[in-house]
Structure formats: C-alpha cells, structure tokens
Amino acid sequence: MFDPVFIKVLFGTLLLASSSAVVGAFSFLKGESLVGDAIAHALLPGVVLAFILGDGRHPGYFIIGALIAGLIAHYGIAFIEQRTKLKSDTAVSLVLSTFFGFGILLMSYVQRTGQGQQAGLERFLLGKAAAITMMDLYVFTGLALLLLLGVALFYKGFQLMTFNEDFAAAIGLPTGGIRFAFTVLTVLAVTVGIQTVGVVLMAALLITPSAAARSWTSSLSRMLLLAALFASAAALGGTFISAALPKMPTGPWIVLVLGFFGFSSLILAPEKGWLARRRRAASNRNKTQRENLLKLLYGAEERAGEPVAMTAGAIVDAREQHYEGLTKTLRNLKKEFLVVERPDGFALTDLGRSEGRRVVRLHRLWELYLTERLGMAADHIHPQAETMEHVITPEIEALIVKELGNPEVDPHQSPIPYEED
Amino acid sequence: MEKSIEVHNLTVSYHSKPVLWDVDFELPKGKIIGIVGPNGSGKTTMLKTVMGLMKPDSGYTEIFGQPLDKVRERVSYVPQRESVDWDFPADVMDVVLMGRYRKNNLFKRITKEDRRIATEALEKVNLLEFADRQISQLSGGQQQRVFIARSLAQQADIYLMDEPFVGVDAATEDAILKLLRDMKNEGKTVVIVHHDLQTANEYFDWIVLLNTRLVAAGPKEQVFTKELLQEAYGGRLTVLSKLGDLISDTEFPLREPDFKEDQPQG
Numbered sequence: 015m016f017d018p019v020f021i022k023v024l025f026g027t028l029l030l031a032s033s034s035a036v037v038g039a040f041s042f043l044k045g046e047s048l049v050g051d052a053i054a055h056a057l058l059p060g061v062v063l064a065f066i067l068g069d070g071r072h073p074g075y076f077i078i079g080a081l082i083a084g085l086i087a088h089y090g091i092a093f094i095e096q097r098t099k100l101k102s103d104t105a106v107s108l109v110l111s112t113f114f115g116f117g118i119l120l121m122s123y124v125q126r127t128g129q130g131q132q133a134g135l136e137r138f139l140l141g142k143a144a145a146i147t148m149m150d151l152y153v154f155t156g157l158a159l160l161l162l163l164g165v166a167l168f169y170k171g172f173q174l175m176t177f178n179e180d181f182a183a184a185i186g187l188p189t190g191g192i193r194f195a196f197t198v199l200t201v202l203a204v205t206v207g208i209q210t211v212g213v214v215l216m217a218a219l220l221i222t223p224s225a226a227a228r229s230w231t232s233s234l235s236r237m238l239l240l241a242a243l244f245a246s247a248a249a250l251g252g253t254f255i256s257a258a259l260p261k262m263p264t265g266p267w268i269v270l271v272l273g274f275f276g277f278s279s280l281i282l283a284p285e286k287g288w289l290a291r292r293r294r295a296a297s298n299r300n301k302t303q304r305e306n307l308l309k310l311l312y313g314a315e316e317r318a319g320e321p322v323a324m325t326a327g328a329i330v331d332a333r334e335q336h337y338e339g340l341t342k343t344l345r346n347l348k349k350e351f352l353v354v355e356r357p358d359g360f361a362l363t364d365l366g367r368s369e370g371r372r373v374v375r376l377h378r379l380w381e382l383y384l385t386e387r388l389g390m391a392a393d394h395i396h397p398q399a400e401t402m403e404h405v406i407t408p409e410i411e412a413l414i415v416k417e418l419g420n421p422e423v424d425p426h427q428s429p430i431p432y433e434e435d
Numbered sequence: 436m437e438k439s440i441e442v443h444n445l446t447v448s449y450h451s452k453p454v455l456w457d458v459d460f461e462l463p464k465g466k467i468i469g470i471v472g473p474n475g476s477g478k479t480t481m482l483k484t485v486m487g488l489m490k491p492d493s494g495y496t497e498i499f500g501q502p503l504d505k506v507r508e509r510v511s512y513v514p515q516r517e518s519v520d521w522d523f524p525a526d527v528m529d530v531v532l533m534g535r536y537r538k539n540n541l542f543k544r545i546t547k548e549d550r551r552i553a554t555e556a557l558e559k560v561n562l563l564e565f566a567d568r569q570i571s572q573l574s575g576g577q578q579q580r581v582f583i584a585r586s587l588a589q590q591a592d593i594y595l596m597d598e599p600f601v602g603v604d605a606a607t608e609d610a611i612l613k614l615l616r617d618m619k620n621e622g623k624t625v626v627i628v629h630h631d632l633q634t635a636n637e638y639f640d641w642i643v644l645l646n647t648r649l650v651a652a653g654p655k656e657q658v659f660t661k662e663l664l665q666e667a668y669g670g671r672l673t674v675l676s677k678l679g680d681l682i683s684d685t686e687f688p689l690r691e692p693d694f695k696e697d698q699p700q701g
Contacts, residue, residue, distance in 0.1 A: 043523060043524070045520075167542055168541075168542075170536055170541055170542075170545075171541050173525075173529075173533075174533050174536060176523070177519055177520070177523045177525065177530075177533075178514065178518070178519045178533070180483075180486075180488055180512075180514050180518065181512060181514060181533065181585075182536075183486075183487065183488055184486045184487070184488065184510075184512035184514075185507065185512075185536060185537065185538075185589070186504070186507040186508075186537070186538050187536065187538055187541060188538065228524065231524065232524045232525075232526070232569045232571065233524055233525075233526070234523075234524045234525060234529070237524050
C-alpha cells in the first residue's frame with residue numbers, strides 16, 4: 015500500500031483537492047456556489063470532444079478541451095443573465111443540463127466505438143485517482159501549484175471584487191480582467207478537481223471546504239488555509255478508504271468525508287454552530303430561572319418588610335406553575351452563596367438580596383420606560399418586562415435611568431429599588 | 436467658479452428604462468454639495484454614472500475638467516452601505532486598507548505606509564479601537580464610518596458618497612458632519628446623495644435638486660425655495676414616466692452612445 019506510486023498519487027490528490035478548494039472559496043463567498051457546479055458539468059463535452067478529435071490520453075488536449083468548454087459555459091451563463099429576463103439560477107441550470115446532456119451523448123458514442131474503455135473515460139464522471147497515469151499526475155500537480163500561485167497573486171483583486179465590485183471598478187481596477195482570471199482559474203480548478211472526484215461531484219470540492227472553514231474563522235486568509243486543509247484531509251481519507259476497499263471509486267469517498275467535515279462544522283462551530291446555540295439557549299433558560307427565583311424571594315421580603323424564608327413548596331405555589339429544575343436551581347444558588355437553606359426554608363443572603371433587587375429594579379424600570387417612551391398602557395407592560403429584566407445590561411440600565419431622570423416609582427407606584435451606597 | 440464635476444446632457448437608463456433625462460449641471464470646488472431628490476429620482480444613478488459604473492445613453496461627465504480615467508486617483512467613492520454583504524470574512528482594517536488598492540499595486544503586498552494611512556483614516560472616524568473587529572459585528576453607524584475611513588485612505592480631492600446618513604446613530608451623524616467640514620476646510624470637495632429634505636438645508640452649501648430631470652442646481656439659498664422643492668417632490672412628470680415605460684417595453688434605443696453634443700474633441 016505504501017509503494018512510491020501510491021505516495022505520489024496521494025500527494026497529487028492533496029494538491030489537487032486543496033487548489034480546487036481555495037479557488038472555490040471566492041465563489042462560495044459571492045453566493046455563486048452553483049456556477050462552479052455548472053462549469054464542472056459543462057466540461058464533460060469539452061473533454062470528450064478533445065478525446066475524439068485529439069489524442070485522448072494526452073493531458074494537454076484534456077486541459078484545452080476543458081478550458082474551452084468551461085469558458086463557453088461561463089460566458090454563456092453571463093450572456094443569458096444580461097440579455098434575457100431569466101433569473102440567474104435558471105441560466106445556470108439551463109447551461110448545466112444542456113452541456114452535460116451533450117457530454118453524456120458524446121460519451122455513449124465513444125463508448126460504442128470501444129475506445130472509451132481503454133481510455134477510462136468513465137472516470138470523468140465519478141473520479142478515480144488510482145487511474146491517473148504518472149504523466150497526468152505531474153501535469154495536474156503542476157497545474158494545481160499554478161492555481162495556488164494564481165490565487166496568491168490575485169488575492170487583493172479577488173477579495174475586493176467579491177466584497178464590493180462597484181468599489182473595485184470605481185478605483186479603476188481592471189474588473190473585466192480580474193473576472194476573466196477568476197473564470198480561468200475556476201475552470202482549471204475544475205479540470206484539476208475532476209481527476210479526483212469527477213464531474214458530478216465537483217461542486218462539493220469547490221464549495222464544501224469553504225462552507226466548513228467559514229464556520230471556524232472570520233478572516234479570509236485563514237479561511238482559505240482552513241479550506242485547503244479540510245480538502246486535503248478529505249482527499250487523504252477518501253484515497254485511503256478507496257484504496258483499502260476493492261473496487262471503490264475515490265470521488266464519492268472524498269466527497270463523503272468532506273460532507274462529514276461540513277456538517278460537523280455546522281454543529282460544532284463556535285458561536286454560530288448548533289451546539290453553541292443550544293448551549294446559549296440553556297444558559298439563558300438557566301439565568302432566567304435563577305433570576306426569577308431571586309426576584310420571588312426579594313418580593314416576599316419587600317412585602318414582609320423583613321428577611322423571610324420560603325419552603326420549596328411555597329415557591330412552587332407562588333410561581334403558580336410546575337417548577338422544573340427548582341431543586342437544581344436552588345442547589346446552584348446555594349453554592350454561589352446567593353441563598354441559604356434554613357430550617358424554615360430558603361432565604362436570601364446579602365449578595366442574593368442585591369441580585370434580586372437588581373432584577374426587580376430592571377423590571378420596574380422597563381415598565382416605566384414602556385409607558386413613558388412607547389406610550390403603552392399600564393396593563394400591557396408586565397409580560398414584556400418579565401423578559402427584559404433578564405436581558406438588560408448595566409450599560410443599558412444606566413442609559414434608561416439617565417433618560418428617565420432617576421425615577422422613584424414604576425407605573426404601578428411600586429418603588430424602584432436602587433442599591434444603597 | 437472653479438469646477439469640480441461637470442455633467443453634460445446626460446441620459447441614463449436602468450434596465451433600458453431612462454432614469455435620468457438630459458441632465459446638465461456644473462459643480463464648484465471646495466464645497467459640500469448635496470444631490471437631493473425623492474426615492475427613485477435617479478440620484479444613485481447620477482453618482483454611479485459619474486464614477487463610470489453605469490454607461491450613459493448619451494452625454495458625458497467630467498471631473499476637474501478631465502475624463503474620469505485621467506483623474507481617478509483624485510476621486511473617492513463611498514457606495515451605499517447596504518450594497519455589500521457585511522458577513523464577508525474581513526476585519527475593519529482589511530476594509531479600510533482596500534482604499535489603498537490601486538491598479539498599479541494590485542499584485543503587490545500592502546506596505547507599511549498603506550497601514551499608516553489606513554490607521555490615520557480610522558482615527559479620523561473614531562474607530563481605531565475597532566481595527567481588529569469583524570465587520571459583521573459592527574453597528575450600522577460603525578459600518579458607515581468604516582466605509583468613510585476607506586474613502587479617506589484613498590487621499591483624494593473629491594469624495595462622492597451615496598446616502599452616508601441613512602440608518603446611522605446620532606453620534607455617527609455628528610462625526611460625519613464634523614469630518615465633512617474638516618475636509619471642506621482642507622479644500623476638498625464632497626458630493627453627497629441625500630434623500631432627506633429636513634436635514635439637506637443644514638448639511639450642504641450647494642444643492643442639486645433631481646427628479647429624473649434636473650429641477651435646479653446652485654447655492655442652497657437659491658435652490659431651497661418652496662416652488663423648486665415642490666417641483667422636485669411633487670411627483671414625477673406623467674409624460675416623462677409614460678415615455679420611459681414605452682421605451683423600456685419596446686426596447687427602443689435612445690441616442691447612440693457616441694453622440695456627444697458639444698464635447699470637446701481629442
């Protein structure tokens with residue numbers, strides 16, 4: 015398994031995959047993910063025609079055929095978008111399906127004449143890295159290096175054109191030239207990429223690494239690097255699996271591994287990921303429960319005019335609802351010295367009293383703000399304040415107090431409890 | 436009067452429908468100038484045509500007496516804030532540095548001098564401490580100030596800004612206004628597309644009133660009159676908009692683009 019040929023194929027595959035990913039990153043950011051897919055499908059008739067008309071085994075013909083077909087497809091899409099009333103997704107689908115259909119027709123023709131088998135034309139569809147000849151490998155690895163170099167060279171241009179094309183044009187950058195360079199790089203990236211994953215799955219190689227990488231970073235250069243790493247890792251994994259299992263195509267395995275990276279990134283990513291959002295939701299729920307409990311105890315003290323204790327049962331009754339997780343919340347509050355457990359129930363510590371007072375204060379301040387500033391009626395404001403008392407930060411609190419001129423009482427004439435100093 | 440921008444018999448279409456009809460005016464240097472008109476009156480189209488982003492059907496524009504290409508480095512452009520995707524992976528410094536990009540340094544690395552100029556620009560808009568902030572985390576006002584900092588980093592002589600006051604907080608509005616006055620004192624010219632009549636009189640020295648055709652252009656005392664404002668904001672001319680629809684429906688070509696009345700040859 016670790017013979018020199020395998021190592022070379024592996025190394026080539028890594029470069030091919032990462033170069034496609036880096037070029038695809040800009041399509042991804044521009045929201046043109048499908049254009050890469052269309053170009054990939056559109057290459058099929060180009061490479062098959064190159065095979066029929068020229069020497070089908072020579073990578074030079076392959077690249078030229080692919081380049082011509084890709085450029086025609088790209089400018090065809092642009093032409094349809096500009097000159098007709100069709101929406102861009104329609105233009106993309108139209109070009110994709112027409113070119114691909116034509117390619118399949120040509121392929122069946124070649125297949126029937128019997129030349130197809132020996133040339134391994136079917137590998138264009140689903141990719142088969144192991145079928146690459148040494149000559150192919152050198153040519154395409156060279157091309158992949160060229161692609162990486164091209165992106166490095168055009169980095170500023172691609173960055174600005176993707177973010178703000180009007181500004182690029184306004185400062186006099188040659189936008190048409192930069193776009194042409196990007197199109198050529200995309201077509202070449204697809205040409206390189208279909209060696210490993212084939213035409214059908216090429217979009218995955220262009221887009222998925224960036225989609226995964228974007229979850230982890232907000233820096234363009236780091237995103238490109240990470241996309242290349244994801245693509246390499248997927249190429250590595252896919253190649254190993256398909257080499258280990260008999261008669262397994264490489265492409266689908268690479269794409270599956272990439273998909274795994276993509277989906278796990280969506281789940282695991284910091285801040286925007288599914289897990290992080292769940293954790294945030296849980297922490298918000300937790301905060302609400304704690305603060306409501308402290309507010310309840312503070313309210314009881316306020317009514318009694320002296321420190322009181324409440325049993326767990328009394329707390330459940332007072333909330334008029336099943337108190338989910340009450341014991342857990344109480345345990346946590348005890349641990350943080352906000353509440354103490356006495357024989358007659360739970361009571362606030364000084365720290366807990368200050369915290370409970372803060373929640374009540376925010377509640378009443380917000381009720382006052384709603385009536386004063388938004389002109390809401392006094393009987394409509396309570397539910398809103400129930401939420402906002404957990405959201406308002408000290409900065410916003412200071413703003414409200416200042417705007418309302420240090421108010422003394424809320425709309426229901428309850429005093430607004432400030433911290434005594 | 437020393438001229439900054441000249442617009443000659445300009446007709447421009449959007450989706451083959453004319454949005455500017457035969458507009459013709461000249462703007463002075465060293466003033467804060469507002470291009471004012473109701474929604475859909477062709478203000479942004481005007482600015483984009485001056486910046487070469489839209490091709491006119493007829494007529495031409497000049498800046499400092501020359502075609503745009505000859506003076507591009509002296510011209511700065513601030514597009515509408517909503518025209519870009521602020522979720523783009525970049526920090527504030529990245530965007531401001533874009534103001535240093537030029538045709539002749541496209542393939543070169545960003546220099547120390549570029550960074551120094553960008554830092555200075557950020558300082559002027561009070562965003563220096565946000566230099567490393569992701570642009571997706573900025574408020575609307577901060578985004579607008581980033582765009583203005585990028586334009587300051589261009590170190591131009593004339594600044595064209597598209598609705599810089601839309602959706603910004605009071606602090607940003609004050610900061611922008613102060614900046615505009617400083618720029619004017621340095622002899623720079625600022626042209627601002629603006630839709631809000633309430634503030635136009637206060638912000639600008641010179642006003643262009645637009646509503647698909649030119650209503651008036653001149654010092655604000657002459658232009659900001661009840662009659663002219665009513666003309667600009669009193670709705671579009673029925674004949675003009677009917678004709679526009681007709682041209683759009685029949686895809687009838689307006690005058691050939693080469694037709695440039697009284698443009699100096701050579």
